[in-house]
Amino acid sequence: MFNISRIPQIQCDTLSLPPPPNDSDARKILVLIHDWFYAVEVLDSHLQPLSAADIERRIADVVDDVELRLAAGEKAPPVGVLSADERDLWSVNLHHLLSLSHTNHAILRTINHSIFALSLDHSVYVLPSSISVDGPSHLPLPSPCTVPELTAHLHNVRSGPAPRPAHNRWFDKPFSLIVEPNTRAGALGEHSPCDALVPSIVAEYAVVQEIDGDAFGAHADSKRPVSRAPGWQRLDWVVDEHIRNECIAAEDRARILVADSDxxxxxxxxxxxxxxxxxxxxxxxxxxxxxxxxxxxxxxxxxxxxxxxxxxxxxxxxxxxxxxxxxxxxxxxxxxxxxxxxxxxxxxxxxxxxxxxxxxxxxxxxxxxxIDRHLLGLKLMLRPEEGERHELFDDELFTRSQTxxxxxxxxxxxxxxxxxxxxxxxxxxxxxxxxxxxxxxxxxxxxxxxxxxxxxxxxxxxxxxxxxxxxxxxxxxxx
Structure with a gap:
């Protein structure tokens, strides 16, 4: 589940190949903030974890960089929304995205080889039924560990910010850690490379380990200039008007799916x-x-x-x-x-x-x-383009038994x-x-x-x- 991604292709997706140990991208995590993509190195050249303070400093530098870009009026193209779209459409759009620039090839390679994704969301999710005309920021948040609060948290893990679903995500990473400003955190798993049990065990293992507060520096809340120290980099997509329009269309489709999800x-x-x-x-x-x-x-x-x-x-x-x-x-x-x-x-x-x-x-x-995996294997061995079929797989009862x-x-x-x-x-x-x-x-x-x-x-x-x-x-x- 680490250092790989799902790759969209027409009719049948594939998984990226794991990077070699000496690949520098294999030592990075993917960080998403306000739809911007960053790569942050968290392992040294010997594949050993950096100190918590070093990782904290690098992520904080990324956050500062995003704040400067926002203050300058910049806005990231929400390319990650495309990964929430229907898979064939995503495959076509990814092909077009890669055709625009070699930079995009390098970004996709870094994403695929990165360890996992970290989404730092800029707003706390509240249930859509609780959003007023003035927006969610004007409403008191539900009490912690109540059903409305837990439900809102799970909705954010599922689909991202309520007004703009599927933003600040890359749904093709097998493991994404998602953190809201109120410190609620959850994990999103992509099922193809491993069963749900695997990321769930990893997530719980991480939660039950004691956090060493002394490992974190006292500078966490201090104001400081961006250090521009090595260890992180921007991953800025090269996009055109077509991709921008496709991002809008993909968001509209995602919104329909989310609205239909009870x-x-x-x-x-x-x-x-x-x-x-x-x-x-x-x-x-x-x-x-x-x-x-x-x-x-x-x-x-x-x-x-x-x-x-x-x-x-x-x-x-x-x-x-x-x-x-x-x-x-x-x-x-x-x-x-x-x-x-x-x-x-x-x-x-x-x-x-x-x-x-x-x-x-x-x-x-x-x-x-x-019986089901054996039958699936037999069914996949058929070559329907050559007229191969079997009456079992055409039987209505067989179909109903797998509905x-x-x-x-x-x-x-x-x-x-x-x-x-x-x-x-x-x-x-x-x-x-x-x-x-x-x-x-x-x-x-x-x-x-x-x-x-x-x-x-x-x-x-x-x-x-x-x-x-x-x-x-x-x-x-x-x-």
Missing amino acids: DGILWFDEYGVEWIKNNARFSPDAFIQMALQLAWYRTRKCFTATYETALTRVFKNGRTETIRTLTSDGRAFVLAMSDPCGSVQVRQSLLRRAIQTHTNLTRHATTGRG WKLSTSGLSAGNQFRGTGFGASYPDGYGINCAEIIKFGIESKVSSPLTSTEEFKSAIVEALHDMKIISESTVASHL
């Missing part, structure tokens, strides 16, 4: 995974997945194919496999919970069977005995994470991220009359509550 968080605190394991004696993951199945059915009165990520990292180059959460046993449990005449004993039995089935499927998926309107995944324990999340895979579905502490990041689309993040959050809470009652009855019967 993104929220749910922290469930009635009980946690320890209670599920030690009291109810169930697999927490399977238990939560059954709660999601129940919540979906109660809000939609139907069933849907459900995707859950399983890691196959026990194999060389292993990435993921699909745990197909919707099963006959899971369906039977959900229907029993919806039957007003269903007994507690029957519901107990069906819940236990559904959880055992899900646990078995998880084991199969993680040990190479899933993941419930797309779910988990991260690390995430004790330090205030929230997580990713997007829905279908316009009338949900993207759900959950961690060992029972908390969810949920995203759906405003434009769909069939979904509502708030309604689904309520349905999950109700499902988890009802399943606790059943589980407590199960424990009592065992005693």
Whole structure:
């Protein structure tokens, strides 16, 4: 996830090649402020980290340089917005951008080879519903660690400043650290080179490490001239009128996507995974997945194919496999919970069977005995341009079985994470991220009359509550 980038190409993107260790760009981070791009060297020639004071000084110099440019009336072309656009359009625009100047080639090379991206935002994100005609600066910010404040923070990580989404970002870097002026910080991960679990572990590792306050100089708040010391450089794109217009168009498209994103968080605190394991004696993951199945059915009165990520990292180059959460046993449990005449004993039995089935499927998926990646491999081996096809891949049931309107995944324990999340895979579905502490990041689309993040959050809470009652009855019967 370090020192590489996703590169847009028509129909299928690629990843940049890692730089050699002696490449000076490999020792830099990409810094974005007010849409300007900078490269800041943070490792020495032996690839050892510089002191915190040195890195702080260099970043502070970059900030001072931006302030001077703003005072002079300069305005950066928001080239980073193009990386938020539809991939084929981005590929065409990048090709045009590179055709303008060799300087742009050098900038892209530095970006691709840099360790990761750091976005220093110049405004604190507030939810669009809270923005007055006078702008967000005239409103009091929500109290820390409240749902509105956490939601606003996650929205900023997701899409950037509210009035101008996708600015001050380079979405093709696998790891971007994003900091707001009130010190809220979050990480944005680009999924292609690594699974979400990897950057989440890295981010939490960084958070839990103690910060040595003595390592930072006392000059942090002092006013001083730009030192122009070596260790950082401007990365100023050469643009033309076409690129400027494309940036405006890309921002307009990004704004539509952001406005359609109903993104929220749910922290469930009635009980946690320890209670599920030690009291109810169930697999927490399977238990939560059954709660999601129940919540979906109660809000939609139907069933849907459900995707859950399983890691196959026990194999060389292993990435993921699909745990197909919707099963006959899971369906039977959900229907029993919806039957007003269903007994507690029957519901107990069906819940236990559904959880055992899900646990078995998880084991199969993680040990190479899933089906979806094998089928995907076979499908990709076909050459449709030569007329090759197979009736399985044209079958309607096969297509429906992979229409993941419930797309779910988990991260690390995430004790330090205030929230997580990713997007829905279908316009009338949900993207759900959950961690060992029972908390969810949920995203759906405003434009769909069939979904509502708030309604689904309520349905999950109700499902988890009802399943606790059943589980407590199960424990009592065992005693």
